[in-house]
Amino acid sequence: MSDPNSFVILGAGVIGLSTALTLRSKFPTAPITILANHFPGDYNVEYCSPWAGGNWCSSANDNGLLESFDRLTFERFKEIASKHPEAGIQPSPLRMVFDQKVEDSEILSRDTGRVWYDDLVGGLIPLAQHQLPDGAVFGLDLPSTFVINTQIYLRWLLAKCQAENIRTIQAAVSSVDDAFISSSTTAVFNCTGLSSHSLGGVNDKSLYPTRGQTVLVEQPIQPLQRMYFRSPRRVDNDTTYVFQRPLAGGIILGGCREDENWNGEVDMDFAQDIMRRCCALAPELGKPEDLKVIKHGVGLRPGRKGGPRIEAEVRSKGFVVHNYGAAGAGYQASWGMANHAVSLLTEALEAKEQISPKL
Numbered sequence: 001m002s003d004p005n006s007f008v009i010l011g012a013g014v015i016g017l018s019t020a021l022t023l024r025s026k027f028p029t030a031p032i033t034i035l036a037n038h039f040p041g042d043y044n045v046e047y048c049s050p051w052a053g054g055n056w057c058s059s060a061n062d063n064g065l066l067e068s069f070d071r072l073t074f075e076r077f078k079e080i081a082s083k084h085p086e087a088g089i090q091p092s093p094l095r096m097v098f099d100q101k102v103e104d105s106e107i108l109s110r111d112t113g114r115v116w117y118d119d120l121v122g123g124l125i126p127l128a129q130h131q132l133p134d135g136a137v138f139g140l141d142l143p144s145t146f147v148i149n150t151q152i153y154l155r156w157l158l159a160k161c162q163a164e165n166i167r168t169i170q171a172a173v174s175s176v177d178d179a180f181i182s183s184s185t186t187a188v189f190n191c192t193g194l195s196s197h198s199l200g201g202v203n204d205k206s207l208y209p210t211r212g213q214t215v216l217v218e219q220p221i222q223p224l225q226r227m228y229f230r231s232p233r234r235v236d237n238d239t240t241y242v243f244q245r246p247l248a249g250g251i252i253l254g255g256c257r258e259d260e261n262w263n264g265e266v267d268m269d270f271a272q273d274i275m276r277r278c279c280a281l282a283p284e285l286g287k288p289e290d291l292k293v294i295k296h297g298v299g300l301r302p303g304r305k306g307g308p309r310i311e312a313e314v315r316s317k318g319f320v321v322h323n324y325g326a327a328g329a330g331y332q333a334s335w336g337m338a339n340h341a342v343s344l345l346t347e348a349l350e351a352k353e354q355i356s357p358k359l
């Protein structure tokens with residue numbers, strides 16, 4: 001029997017694509033369309049997902065919903081990495097280095113005082129003093145988390161959507177209401193990331209950019225044993241990371257977190273600083289002057305005061321389910337955020353059904 005509902009996903013970043021696939025699993029026959037200005041393969045500062053590091057290194061510590069998003073996504077990454085090695089997600093150890101005391105590091109969960117993902121990553125291992133770089137206070141090895149080749153993964157998600165009979169339309173809309181592309185559209189999922197700051201009908205001024213700059217370099221002959229992450233806290237603007245991407249995707253070096261900075265231009269002096277910091281953190285990289293640069297990048301993380309907005313709204317044309325504002329966690333929280341957004345829709349549809357049952 002065909003489904004009476006039809007849906008539009010506005011946005012084809014990691015959040016929109018994951019939401020589309022989650023929606024398809026709940027509504028196997030409903031028409032679903034992804035409407036977006038940018039799709040995997042595009043590079044634009046208004047499209048954050050291609051610029052991510054990216055890895056799974058939870059910064060959630062709310063002992064609640066945000067941690068649950070990251071947990072669900074970790075489990076999904078595990079499944080994808082084992083069943084679909086071509087998707088660009090791979091298990092990898094990670095070394096985290098902190099420049100402040102553990103009680104100031106923001107890794108301890110509210111109320112429990114524990115690192116919530118200790119068991120998930122195979123048991124955290126504290127670093128010995130001699131393993132810490134100069135100035136560091138403590139460090140932890142995560143035996144097994146995930147690293148993502150973002151270009152490959154986005155394309156894989158898109159291909160999966162197409163295989164699931166999800167239609168795509170490349171276009172920009174000026175208002176969320178314009179995404180109701182036909183009179184039969186039941187709901188629109190607003191997955192526009194930072195653009196919701198100025199999208200008509202949304203205009204969410206609690207969104208702000210957190211600028212990140214990266215350098216993609218060729219892999220040395222000897223593969224790196226692990227990823228490195230110094231200053232992983234959400235609030236550290238001098239963050240440094242080295243992630244070796246799966247499927248010969250090179251090594252991504254970063255970075256920074258600059259709140260409220262909308263500048264999408266590469267700062268070449270700062271790129272030198274990134275390479276210097278990364279070589280100091282990961283000695284396997286060798287000297288900064290020996291690195292072979294493939295590409296420089298700048299991305300604007302969709303930060304939001306109060307955290308991501310995942311919320312159902314009733315508008316004159318139908319339901320809008322907002323799913324944006326993932327900040328620096330859009331990959332590691334993607335499947336959890338998608339799942340929550342789709343649950344809100346099903347609750348809204350059930351409530352509507354109760355108010356106006358079919359005769």
Ligand code: FAD
Pocket residue numbers: 010011012013014015016035036037038039046047048049050051052053054055056057171172173174175191192193194195196199211212213214254255298299300301302324325326327328329330331332333
């Ligand atoms: P976007 O990727 O920006 O997608 C928005 C979509 O909406 C696009 O398709 C766009 O075209 C569309 N759109 C917007 N407005 C309109 C309109 N008016 N009409 C039509 N379409 C529209 N996350 C992690 O989990 N792990 C990491 O290691 C990590 N590292 C990062 C490193 C850097 C340097 C940066 C910049 C980010 C990093 N992130 C990381 C964060 C992650 O990249 C973001 O949270 C995520 O990409 C946000 O995805 P999104 O789908 O919400 O938004």
